[in-house]
Amino acid sequence: MTDAHATHFDPALDLELRREAAVPPRLVWRAWTEPELLMQWFTPAPWRTTACELDVRPGGKFRTVMEGPAGEKHDNAGCVLAVEPERFLLFTDALGPGFRPLGSGFMTASVTIEPTATGTLYVARAYHKDAAGKEQHEQMGFHQGWGAAWEQLVGLVGRL
């Protein structure tokens, strides 16, 4: 898989989750781009996604509210950067809706959905400023968290 849309994956800085499943690419895309679906899988239990706004076009809002079992609440309003329907989605927390700078920024994330003979090859990547950002994200549980969310997505898609 080559880097799409001018992203550049650097193993020293970035993280990747790669999975295959017997689910149709178009349903994976729907799960990522329809708020009422995304809210059902995006956050590994016992956390929940309690609100979501998606405007799936460059400059559009990518907002999720995640709530934890002890009352923690993370409200992130990021920005969609690139869209290739049913194939590729890119967004960042360094910009808000309308590409407005937020003065901070932890990651840009890409989701690539490729059809296979039996379903979908799914590649989710997180791009960081530096190696410390990668390490912090790893320690926050990137692989476990994004992996658990993917399992929830596959379960949801199987019920659609």
Added chain:
Amino acid sequence: MTDAHATHFDPALDLELRREAAVPPRLVWRAWTEPELLMQWFTPAPWRTTACELDVRPGGKFRTVMEGPAGEKHDNAGCVLAVEPERFLLFTDALGPGFRPLGSGFMTASVTIEPTATGTLYVARAYHKDAAGKEQHEQMGFHQGWGAAWEQLVGLVGRL
């Protein structure tokens, strides 16, 4: 002029320079997108632009090095966000090349070039995180600086 490419101009947060000149839009575009041209007008004298790298596509590098008369040096490597050839350019310092977050971000900037009966309507906008960002940019001399740079651009384009 409506907001293009999902940007949203907010007068409370953002700044705008608007000029008309009897120069062809395609030469204004060249002055913004060819490094050897941009270096000749981008920085109001006595500052100079001493290096420039432009990859004019979403995710591409937008790098300028500006040097001042007392040896000051500002090296900014931002990211192109949207391109409409000869009409619209959008870039930010919140992301680096490849959309990689930089952990900071002062502005996103747009340049809109519209043909008129006699030449070009030029609108340059700077989008900030908040009103404090706008105020800081105003006090740094946004109107004077971007205005002087535009005059340098018009002069350059007249010699092409």
